[in-house]
Amino acid sequence: MANQYLFGGGRRRVLPWLFLLPGLGFYLVMGVGPSLFTTVYSLTDATGLRGLPISWVGFDNYYEFLLEGARSRDNLDALWRTLKFMVLVTVIQFGVGLLMAILVNQKLRGHLVFRTIFFIPVILGAVVQGLMWKLFLRPGGGPMDTLYGWLGLESQFLSGTNAFYWVVLVQIWANAGFTMVVFLAGMQTIPAELFEAAAVDGARGWSLFKNITWPQLTPAVNTNFLLNIIGSLQAWMLFLVLTGYKNGTQVLGYLVYAEGFGKQGTGSFRQGYAAAASVVLFLLVLVLGMTANFVTTRRERKYLS
Amino acid sequence: MSITADLPSNSIRRDDGGARRRRITRKSVSLFILLTFSVIYVGPILMLVFASFKSLPEFFKDPTWLPDNLEWSNYSEAWSLANFPGYMLNSVLYTVVATFLFVTMSVFVAFPIARGYVKGSKALLTLYVVALFLPPALIPQFQLILNVGGWPIIGDFISNVWFEGSEAQGLFNTRTGYILLFLMNPIGLIILVNYIKSIPRELDESAAVDGCGYGRFVFTILMPLIRPAIATVTVIHAIGIWNELILATIYLTDENTYPITRGLIVFEGVYGSDWPKLAAAVLMLMVPMLALYMFLQRYIISGLTSGAIKG
Numbered sequence: 001m002a003n004q005y006l007f008g009g010g011r012r013r014v015l016p017w018l019f020l021l022p023g024l025g026f027y028l029v030m031g032v033g034p035s036l037f038t039t040v041y042s043l044t045d046a047t048g049l050r051g052l053p054i055s056w057v058g059f060d061n062y063y064e065f066l067l068e069g070a071r072s073r074d075n076l077d078a079l080w081r082t083l084k085f086m087v088l089v090t091v092i093q094f095g096v097g098l099l100m101a102i103l104v105n106q107k108l109r110g111h112l113v114f115r116t117i118f119f120i121p122v123i124l125g126a127v128v129q130g131l132m133w134k135l136f137l138r139p140g141g142g143p144m145d146t147l148y149g150w151l152g153l154e155s156q157f158l159s160g161t162n163a164f165y166w167v168v169l170v171q172i173w174a175n176a177g178f179t180m181v182v183f184l185a186g187m188q189t190i191p192a193e194l195f196e197a198a199a200v201d202g203a204r205g206w207s208l209f210k211n212i213t214w215p216q217l218t219p220a221v222n223t224n225f226l227l228n229i230i231g232s233l234q235a236w237m238l239f240l241v242l243t244g245y246k247n248g249t250q251v252l253g254y255l256v257y258a259e260g261f262g263k264q265g266t267g268s269f270r271q272g273y274a275a276a277a278s279v280v281l282f283l284l285v286l287v288l289g290m291t292a293n294f295v296t297t298r299r300e301r302k303y304l305s
Numbered sequence: 306m307s308i309t310a311d312l313p314s315n316s317i318r319r320d321d322g323g324a325r326r327r328r329i330t331r332k333s334v335s336l337f338i339l340l341t342f343s344v345i346y347v348g349p350i351l352m353l354v355f356a357s358f359k360s361l362p363e364f365f366k367d368p369t370w371l372p373d374n375l376e377w378s379n380y381s382e383a384w385s386l387a388n389f390p391g392y393m394l395n396s397v398l399y400t401v402v403a404t405f406l407f408v409t410m411s412v413f414v415a416f417p418i419a420r421g422y423v424k425g426s427k428a429l430l431t432l433y434v435v436a437l438f439l440p441p442a443l444i445p446q447f448q449l450i451l452n453v454g455g456w457p458i459i460g461d462f463i464s465n466v467w468f469e470g471s472e473a474q475g476l477f478n479t480r481t482g483y484i485l486l487f488l489m490n491p492i493g494l495i496i497l498v499n500y501i502k503s504i505p506r507e508l509d510e511s512a513a514v515d516g517c518g519y520g521r522f523v524f525t526i527l528m529p530l531i532r533p534a535i536a537t538v539t540v541i542h543a544i545g546i547w548n549e550l551i552l553a554t555i556y557l558t559d560e561n562t563y564p565i566t567r568g569l570i571v572f573e574g575v576y577g578s579d580w581p582k583l584a585a586a587v588l589m590l591m592v593p594m595l596a597l598y599m600f601l602q603r604y605i606i607s608g609l610t611s612g613a614i615k616g
Contacts, residue, residue: 005422006513007522015519016417023410024429026488032432034442034449041444050451050477100342103335114339116602117346123598123605124591125548127566131573131587135356135368135580136349143352143369173345181606205331230437237550241570253441260444261555275444282440289438 038282041275048261048269061276078250079280082233085168085251086288089232093172094224097179102209104180105187115184119177126174130241133170134158163243170238175231179224186220187213215303222296229292233285252281357584364581379585383572386582389589391561392568398480399564400546403487408539410488412531415497416523420509430498436491446486447555450476478558486556487546493538500534501527536604540597544605547594565590 005013042061046054065075100118104111121129137144137157148155158166194212203211214221236253243249245258260274356364357379358372383389417423418430454460454475463475476482504527512522528535553567563571569590576582598605 006509007519016422019413020417020423023414031442031489034445035439037445038440103339106335108336117343123544123594127550127569128587128591132349132353136352138368141368143348146369271444278440286438
């Protein structure tokens, strides 16, 4: 048998399980378990307060969230905005990351410095990223404001009507380095002989990229595509730091937090309702993630058969 | 490979002058784009540094450019105005303890899964992979931490044994409860499994033949061998905890238990218009992670991508 256990028989056979249990236990109790229980809570009127009784309300939360009154229209707006955020971030971040990777991969002088610089925001986290850009986008003499001034433009940036798009920009700024690094890792696995052979055949520039780099990059392309979709659907921390919870910039992830934990002045601790919202978000992630996975798997078969 | 056969097989160009000129043009264009990106990437960081050295009047007059003289007092004042030493200590405590526990436990999960030493190891691995798609655990997790103190046996243990004599009711608003939130990380586990698979099985065999026990094998032979993966997972996990804001906001209501991210947001609420001090505070939060990144860059990048591509 291939995976035969080697460290003694009898009672000692339980040792792997024994050592495995703490890690697995915490994962089940604090991770997967609660994740799945979100669906259960979405059918209740749970609150965030200790000791209040919880009762079943069936699909009331979903009905209220999606179909009832003016609030549900706001919710649908948030849902639509989440999708818009996903499309913008996925597409642009994919492009920017790929461009960065191609440029850095040319091994120009200082390419490692560039790689380091582009990756730095990834490790900083949303609080630092957000506060940094709040300063950078400061109206009244901040760098972006100064630049706008030179160009004869005017904007309120994060407190203006286009706040949403500034958050999109910061989100891409914060994560494009990661996309780049995944592409770079993919590029390093392409055998150099392929390029040499193609060069001998006279391929250069664009045709080299189209015929060799792009198809050979398929695994990295798929990974980035999927991660960008899922990541941008679930991202909302930058909204919290940059704009706060206000009309025009809510996305679903933020809505779950605000409704469930009464933050940002909603005064709501409606965790059942918030759980319903997070199930809606989950379905979105599931459907779009599966679709992306289906498309990329077909692509992979086409290129790497 | 068949790809090369599909290419138009032009004759090789011998027009060397043109090729060289094209190469130089391409290099300059590349460099130009890279430098433009760099400005957008370094700009906000530089501005933060500049702002942190300005006096408040100077900042209002000119928030963007270099400071006239260095106002070091922003750092010392920010440090003492809020409880930053305390926040920093909390952040270090949470990060070190949770990361250490998580990594140790995870090696013992990853090893038998990678080797198939437990039944259903494939299913177990899938259980970790699906986590990417699952709904956020936020709300049931909160209910668990909030209410576990009232449960029989385990609640009694928490209130009477673990927190003996303290005010804590269960795990909510306690350092222990907060650390418990960070004892899992599916991506980290997948990275470990993938790496252990590349360690030859013969090693297990010869160690077992020599009479080495399971636990001793993992601690003394396996762990040193998978050091790169351990370093990667350690860094990824530590960065995640260090930067965490939401869980700190939800679970910690006592100011003495705040980690530095939460402290910084509170500080922003109070001193939000005093950007020089706020900038100094942000930089103090950044520096430890930045230093760690510079030292362990290799591990962070390789680990994140290997986990991402294979997982």
